[in-house]
Amino acid sequence: MARFLPVAPFDCVVFGATGDLTMRKLLPALYDRFRDRQFSPTSRIIAVARTAMETEEYRAKAEAALRQFVTPASLDAETLQGFLALIRYQTVDALSDEGWAALVAILKERPEQVRPFYLATSPELYGPICQKLARHGGLHPLSRVVLEKPIGHDLASARAINNAVGEVMPESQIFRIDHYLGKETVQNLLALRFANPIFERLWHADMIDHVQITVAETVGVEGRGGYYDRSGALRDMVQNHMLQLLCLLAMESPISLDADAVRDEKLKVLRALRRVEPHEVNSFTVRGQYTAGAANGHPVPGYLADIGGTERSLTETFVALKVQVNSWRWAGVPFYLRTGKRLPRKVSEIVIQFRTPPFSIFPREQHDLQPNRLLIRLQPEEGMRLEMMTKEPGPGGLHLRPTGLDISFEKTFGIRYPDAYERLLMDVVRGNTTLFMRRDEVEAAWGWVEPLLETWAERPEGPRPYVAGSWGPTAAIAMIERDGRTWYESED
Numbered sequence: 001m002a003r004f005l006p007v008a009p010f011d012c013v014v015f016g017a018t019g020d021l022t023m024r025k026l027l028p029a030l031y032d033r034f035r036d037r038q039f040s041p042t043s044r045i046i047a048v049a050r051t052a053m054e055t056e057e058y059r060a061k062a063e064a065a066l067r068q069f070v071t072p073a074s075l076d077a078e079t080l081q082g083f084l085a086l087i088r089y090q091t092v093d094a095l096s097d098e099g100w101a102a103l104v105a106i107l108k109e110r111p112e113q114v115r116p117f118y119l120a121t122s123p124e125l126y127g128p129i130c131q132k133l134a135r136h137g138g139l140h141p142l143s144r145v146v147l148e149k150p151i152g153h154d155l156a157s158a159r160a161i162n163n164a165v166g167e168v169m170p171e172s173q174i175f176r177i178d179h180y181l182g183k184e185t186v187q188n189l190l191a192l193r194f195a196n197p198i199f200e201r202l203w204h205a206d207m208i209d210h211v212q213i214t215v216a217e218t219v220g221v222e223g224r225g226g227y228y229d230r231s232g233a234l235r236d237m238v239q240n241h242m243l244q245l246l247c248l249l250a251m252e253s254p255i256s257l258d259a260d261a262v263r264d265e266k267l268k269v270l271r272a273l274r275r276v277e278p279h280e281v282n283s284f285t286v287r288g289q290y291t292a293g294a295a296n297g298h299p300v301p302g303y304l305a306d307i308g309g310t311e312r313s314l315t316e317t318f319v320a321l322k323v324q325v326n327s328w329r330w331a332g333v334p335f336y337l338r339t340g341k342r343l344p345r346k347v348s349e350i351v352i353q354f355r356t357p358p359f360s361i362f363p364r365e366q367h368d369l370q371p372n373r374l375l376i377r378l379q380p381e382e383g384m385r386l387e388m389m390t391k392e393p394g395p396g397g398l399h400l401r402p403t404g405l406d407i408s409f410e411k412t413f414g415i416r417y418p419d420a421y422e423r424l425l426m427d428v429v430r431g432n433t434t435l436f437m438r439r440d441e442v443e444a445a446w447g448w449v450e451p452l453l454e455t456w457a458e459r460p461e462g463p464r465p466y467v468a469g470s471w472g473p474t475a476a477i478a479m480i481e482r483d484g485r486t487w488y489e490s491e492d
């Protein structure tokens, strides 16, 4: 049975309330938390966007979104009506003075409520929105601002956003969201490493040969071509989600679960990432772009058609990287990262591959000894598997076979896994920043990624093509195989 600690009543102001993220993720997440009674009906959701609209019209749009994106079994008429009644709509233009006084007047009706401002808009609006909130008297000590990723487009723009927001809000009230940190299985990395000494004792270069992190998607750019073509896989997935995963795997034990203690350790990892020098870029990185192929058994167009039929784009929809962490713990242990759109399966998985035995009593010509591997499945079918060699039962001689110790989280706990946004939104109301990125983390991540982007931009060749439905360019396979290793492909 899941446990939900009730949160204090709040006025959640969602900027960008007509947008895709709000409709697909934020409203469903708030609905599910309301349904579980984690917050009281005295809370309000103040939906804000530029479009002029009455509250009733917005509620109808919200209802349509909930019917589409909430599990049907969770939608009952009474809860739905109760939830929609919490919503008010206010037209505000972030770039003019329109609507601000009316918005602040709504907030002043309940000065005692916690006040999360969720900025689900383009990042260029984060600074102006926060500055206007301050100027119009909309901020108070219980205010928190939630910044969606990407925080900027590069280091300079990330700093500019952080400065503009930081001028009016203290760091403790700024929540830079990375929804991967809200995934249960990602949080479980802390439990795996620091609540189970058997693993932590093995967690270093003496025992680990290498680490793989794969985040594969079958979808293409899904109507977000305008954003994606300016971004690409490195900015969209690596700078944030994948580096955060790497940090949780590679960091030292924090001194506590306190937000800054955890973030201090992640920051050290980001600062220890070995920079990829321009002459190493072809050995340590591979970028790709999908061409027409298949997804989930159906033919699909290529990337250029998906973004509107342009003739050429240098944007990568796939990236594979070999990353090294300069520390005693990780000396000589590569972290191989790969992510892409239009890959064969949707899967996010971490593989910790341990070293082979220094000496084997099992003759090589008779026994194919596989290295021990710890597989951590983040999604779907969340779970873990420890692969080990076992003697096949029977009197016919000694035969070894790879087998696995498996845990399926769903079977073990028997509950629905909440969407990441559900947990993160409640943490915002509680004021708990542990699962959010601190300013220096975001800037350190940009600091590592940016030289790579610059080197790529100087190369005329651009990303390598790969057929939609394949595992990316063959150069990504070559990159890891040059090191005598291979990408792990799970069986299902």
Ligand SMILES: NC(=O)C1=CN([C@@H]2O[C@H](COP(=O)(O)OP(=O)(O)OC[C@H]3O[C@@H](n4cnc5c(N)ncnc54)[C@H](OP(=O)(O)O)[C@@H]3O)[C@@H](O)[C@H]2O)C=CC1
Residues within 6 Å of the ligand: 015, 016, 017, 018, 019, 020, 021, 022, 048, 049, 050, 051, 092, 093, 094, 095, 119, 120, 121, 122, 123, 125, 148, 149, 150, 227
């Ligand atoms: N969609 C997704 O799955 C994800 C999105 N994100 C990030 O979240 C943010 C929002 O994304 P998404 O929902 O897709 O974007 P959309 O383009 O769908 O929505 C943008 C929203 O911003 C509002 N807006 C634009 N200009 C102004 C303005 N001047 N004043 C007030 N409101 C304005 C729009 O209002 P109006 O319609 O009235 O113009 C609309 O509600 C982006 O930073 C994106 O990168 C991050 C992860 C995933």
Ligand SMILES: O=C1O[C@H](COP(=O)(O)O)[C@@H](O)[C@H](O)[C@H]1O
Residues within 6 Å of the ligand: 217, 236, 237, 348
């Ligand atoms: O932030 C983003 O993440 C999604 C993938 O998230 P997941 O939870 O479905 O793994 C990705 O599709 C999108 O491009 C990116 O902006």
